[in-house]
Structures are given as structure tokens and as C-alpha cells.
Amino acid sequence: MEDKIRIVPGSVQETLIIPLYGRKLCSERFPHLYTDTSAAQLCARLDYDFSDLDAHAKSTFWQFGALEAAMRQIDMEWEIRDYLSSHPAAAVVNMGCGLDQTGRACDNGTCRIYNVDMPNIIAAREELVPAGERERNIAGDLNDYAWMDEVDGGDGAVFFAAGVFHYLTEVQARALVNALAARFSGCRIVFDVVGRLGKVLMRSTFKNFGMENYDECLYVENPEQLKGWCPTLTVSTRGYMLGYREMDDPNVTGLHRTLARLCDNVVKMRIVRVDCA
Numbered sequence: 066m067e068d069k070i071r072i073v074p075g076s077v078q079e080t081l082i083i084p085l086y087g088r089k090l091c092s093e094r095f096p097h098l099y100t101d102t103s104a105a106q107l108c109a110r111l112d113y114d115f116s117d118l119d120a121h122a123k124s125t126f127w128q129f130g131a132l133e134a135a136m137r138q139i140d141m142e143w144e145i146r147d148y149l150s151s152h153p154a155a156a157v158v159n160m161g162c163g164l165d166q167t168g169r170a171c172d173n174g175t176c177r178i179y180n181v182d183m184p185n186i187i188a189a190r191e192e193l194v195p196a197g198e199r200e201r202n203i204a205g206d207l208n209d210y211a212w213m214d215e216v217d218g219g220d221g222a223v224f225f226a227a228g229v230f231h232y233l234t235e236v237q238a239r240a241l242v243n244a245l246a247a248r249f250s251g252c253r254i255v256f257d258v259v260g261r262l263g264k265v266l267m268r269s270t271f272k273n274f275g276m277e278n279y280d281e282c283l284y285v286e287n288p289e290q291l292k293g294w295c296p297t298l299t300v301s302t303r304g305y306m307l308g309y310r311e312m313d314d315p316n317v318t319g320l321h322r323t324l325a326r327l328c329d330n331v332v333k334m335r336i337v338r339v340d341c342a
């Protein structure tokens with residue numbers, strides 16, 4: 066039997082469990098909408114107590130959480146494929162990758178895939194899903210730009226971060242976007258954000274995972290604030306739940322659709338796309 070990989074509890078790294086489990090749940094419950102065949106296999110290889118998550122898995126709200134995890138990946142994949150259609154050999158860079166396989170899901174046979182996360186997550190990733198052809202796993206802190214030296218963006222680059230910018234301060238997020246824009250001309254950067262209410266709702270996540278920088282972390286009440294980050298960036302946003310695709314699965318209920326509209330319009334969950342000159 067293969068050894069299980071331990072994810073250390075009480076850290077920002079542990080947050081990768083939520084979207085991974087969400088993708089597993091979504092694949093089981095809403096297979097017409099989204100399937101991630103690797104998510105269940107990866108969960109099975111982790112030394113992590115999933116009993117609490119399993120206990121809630123049938124509830125409407127947890128299933129909605131699974132939809133959130135899946136819709137975000139669908140959104141990211143849309144933006145990556147759109148960029149690759151005009152830059153087929155681009156670098157596809159998953160910032161704060163956790164155990165997500167979106168780079169591979171978008172592989173067109175010519176792009177280069179990079180996965181960046183903290184060293185212990187990259188070590189786990191190497192063990193569970195070793196880098197394939199045209200793929201590299203990079204251990205690094207997104208706020209220490211040394212990792213960027215390892216990315217070849219000569220044929221273009223699309224950077225994406227799913228569920229990651231919530232854990233950066235606004236100063237860090239703005240500096241990261243500007244650093245990418247300065248180094249990788251013509252690149253695209255995609256990330257998700259929440260508004261003020263969304264940030265309040267995330268307070269328990271910060272508490273549960275032992276993170277203490279809740280007050281400083283990024284939220285975006287009005288996307289206009291992002292346009293002030295740098296005059297050479299073109300910023301656009303779309304709704305996170307319904308901005309890219311309908312939730313077309315027979316198991317999606319009316320309540321799920323209502324919650325999705327609330328997420329986009331009231332919680333202000335958005336996908337931000339930054340196109341750099």
C-alpha cells in the first residue's frame with residue numbers, strides 16, 4: 066500500500082483541502098457540470114481527517130460549496146483556453162496550486178505548465194502527481210518573486226490563482242500583479258476575489274486554519290479599485306458562479322441557483338482578469 070501524505074493542519078496550506086474535496090464532491094454529485102477524476106484519488110492518498118467534511122457532504126449548503134469549487138475551475142479553464150487560443154506555446158502558471166490539476170486539464174500539447182506553492186505542498190504534489198512532460202512544480206512563496214525566474218514566458222504567459230488572493234494583503238496582491246506585468250509583457254493574470262460581505266463570511270476559514278492576518282487581507286467591494294493598481298493594466302471582471310457558464314446539471318436545485326445569484330451579486334464573488342500591455 067502507498068504511504069499517505071500528511072497535510073499539516075493549522076496553516077494556509079491546509080486551505081487546499083476545501084477546493085480539492087469540493088471538486089471530488091462535485092464530480093460525484095454534478096457530473097454533467099464538472100468532473101475531476103483525480104480529486105477523489107488525491108483525497109484517498111492524503112493523511113487527513115475528512116470525517117467532518119464527509120458528515121456534511123449531503124447537505125444543500127455543502128453541495129453548494131462543491132459547486133463553488135467547480136464553477137471557479139470552469140471559469141479559470143475558460144480564461145486559460147482563451148489565452149492559449151492566441152498563444153499556444155504560452156506558460157500556464159497555477160499560483161497557489163495546492164493539488165489542483167487545471168494546468169493539465171487545459172494542456173493543448175504545446176503549452177508549458179507550472180505549478181507554484183509553498184515547499185511542503187510542492188513536496189506532497191511531487192509525491193502524488195509528479196510533474197509530467199512540459200510541466201514543472203516550483204516551491205516558493207508568491208510574495209518572494211524568485212519563483213518567477215523559473216517561468217519561461219517567451220511565448221506568452223497566463224497566470225491564474227484559484228482561492229489564493231484572499232490570503233494576500235491588498236499591498237501584496239497589487240505588488241504581485243505589477244511584478245508579473247513588468248516581467249511578462251502581454252501576460253494575462255486571473256484570480257478570484259470577494260467583496261466586503263464575502264470577507265466577513267471568510268472569517269471562520271481564517272480562524273479554523275489558524276491564520277492571523279484576516280484584517281489586512283484583500284477584498285474587492287468595487288472592481289474600480291483594481292483599475293487604480295496600475296494604469297497599463299486592462300482589468301475586467303465577471304461573476305464567479307454564473308459569469309462564464311450556466312449551472313447545467315439535473316442535480317442543481319432552485320436553491321442552488323438562488324445562492325449562486327446571491328454569491329455573484331451580494332457577496333460579490335468575482336473572477337478578475339488582468340491583461341497586461
Ligand SMILES: C[S@@+](CC[C@H](N)C(=O)[O-])C[C@H]1O[C@@H](n2cnc3c(N)ncnc32)[C@H](O)[C@@H]1O
Binds near residue numbers: 084160164207228
Ligand atoms: C484555498 S487553497 C487553493 C488551492 C488550489 N488553487 C485549488 O484551487 O485547489 C490556497 C493555496 O494557496 C497556497 N498559498 C497561499 N498563500 C501562498 C503564498 N504566499 N505563496 C505560495 N502559495 C500560497 C496555499 O498553500 C494553498 O495551497
